Amino acid sequence: MLRTLLFFLLVIPVLICKAQSESDTLKKHTPGEDDVYTAVDVAPEFPGGPNEFSKFLARNTRYPARARERNVQGRVFVTFIVEKNGVLSNIAILKRLGWGYDEEVIRVLTLSPRWKPGTVNNEPVRVRCTIPVAFNLANGETKTEPIKLPATDTLVQYYKYPAQLVHKKEDADYITLIYPPYKSNPRWHQLRQYYKTGKIKFNGFINQINGNLYLTGTGIDYYQHGFKKSVTTYNERERKDGKEYLYYPNGKLHSEREHDPVSRDWPVRYIECRDSLGNVMTVKGDGQWIEYDELFSKVTRSGPVKNKVPHGEWTIWENDSTQTVYILKNGIKESVKLFLRVENEFHAVDDLPMYKGSLSALNEYVKKNVKYPQLKDSYSDVVYLAVTATPNGQLSNIDVEQSSKDVFNEEAIRIIRSSGPWVSKVTLTKPLKLKIAIKFKNGTAALEYVRL
Structure with missing residues (x-):
């Protein structure tokens, strides 16, 4: 957009x-x-x-x-x-x-x-x-010159995905048109985008405040084949405000949400959700909710809603090999558990080879046993390690994959190596290759994450 x-x-x-x-x-x-x-x-x-x-x-x-x-x-x-x-x-x-x-x-x-x-x-x-x-920024706005909006003629711009401005029409994936302002409101301009096939991509409005441009009012996104993708309402500062409707590529309604940009509790309320055949899963804020990636090709999160907020067990798919399960009560997180896909099955990370069979135990071990380097300056860094855990919990091939300051590398390797052997609650047939991130800051260390 x-x-x-x-x-x-x-x-x-x-x-x-x-x-x-x-x-x-x-x-x-x-x-x-x-x-x-x-x-x-x-x-x-x-x-x-x-x-x-x-x-x-x-x-x-x-x-x-x-x-x-x-x-x-x-x-x-x-x-x-x-x-x-x-x-x-x-x-x-x-x-x-x-x-x-x-x-x-x-x-x-x-x-x-x-x-x-x-x-x-x-x-x-x-x-x-x-x-x-x-x-x-200067006073909350940018230091560069603001875009010059058209006063009488239409401004035409060419872009490649996802948002790269190009100078030639033949190099563009889509075209943007900004029309002259409305006489009744000089800050408002109609905005349209078109795919290179000529079909509409977006239709909405922008307004200008202190030189910056913001989507405002109702904006409609379209799929390349012409069906509506979403209908969203924005306030003058481009915050979603009010009803939002998402649609499947087949044209059927996916969901209805309601946004409150000033809410400190739940700025998004879940109203209605349907499957791709049109069957209703959530009615008036109660039922089962499911969300997809932008192309509706993969599920990214799902779970029950009650009184328009997440309530119960929600699963978030970070990628094909990692998912996180949250237990929520009235929208408030009560617990969280990480699952990794190993040998074609998802296992809780605590069931895989892990220090004392617990990710939280490994985090506590790191905190209590770190030997923070003696440094003159107040450095902080995240060290990303590659670690191989054998089915019986032995650790090997502990190497630094990435860090910005070498001063923490040796300590990161030492503390993980010293934590072995680990305990596994499931029987694996192959070594498990993990990525472990450890954050060093202010004389302490803690786990950032563990992933495949």
Whole structure:
């Protein structure tokens, strides 16, 4: 939707990957197929150089609405590998800012064109780079010039998915039209988007406040084949306000929700939900609820609702191998349990090889047994480990997959290694490969997550 395209911000990237032209170590080493470097003879480069990279980020980044409204500013530290062919891979957040910024930085980097790869001994190599991306606002608004809306003529813009502005119609996946303002309300403009097939993609309104653009009023999204996808009502600051209707690709109603942007308890109320055949599952806020991904190809969450809020056991599918089960009472979380798909079956993480058979026990072990490094500065970091647990609970192949500061790596490995052997409540036939994230901060350490 166009709201993802019209918020401008100042993005300040600083690329951290070293060029080291006089390194004897590098010159004596023949680059391996999978070696990842942090210091190279020639550093990788975005097409056109750092200034073009800054323009690319600023042009494609969209400002999270909640962060803008609350004037949240700060930096996101992101790491990625520039592959030998210039493609960016292994994009991950090292230091989070929250408020939707972290996800936005990852989204924009996935749009990046191929870079000029880094080299060692004139051979292209894989190079890990780190970027602190700064989001700065002035009085809650952006420091860049606001978009100039049309006074008499229609503004036409071309975009590639998901939200990359391009200059040629033939390069676009969809077209955006912003019409001149209404005479009765000069801040309001009609907004329409069209797929390249000519079919309508979105029809709604935007208004301009202090130079920024916000969806407002009723907006209708459409599938590419022409059926309605959603009908949503927005307030003047693009917060969902009032009724929202979602539709299956076959045109049948999926759900009706009600949004209250000022509610501190439940800003979303669940009114009605149906299956793809039209059978009603939730009536007047009571029944079974199910949600899908954007293409309605996979279930992402499901559970019962009572009095218009989640109540009972809800399952959230993070991906094909990870699901989280929440027990809620009147919308309030009472307990949570993580399940992982191992050998084609989902098992509670506490039933798999785990310290004393409990994820919470492992977390307590980490907290109590950490030997925090003696540091002059107040560092914090998340260390991501790869760990293999055998069916009998022995730990092996404990390696650091990612971290921004090496000072915590050895301690992260030590504390996990010292926790073994683990206990398994299920019988496995193969070793279990896990990813464990440990957060070090203010002299303490704790688990961030455990995943496959």
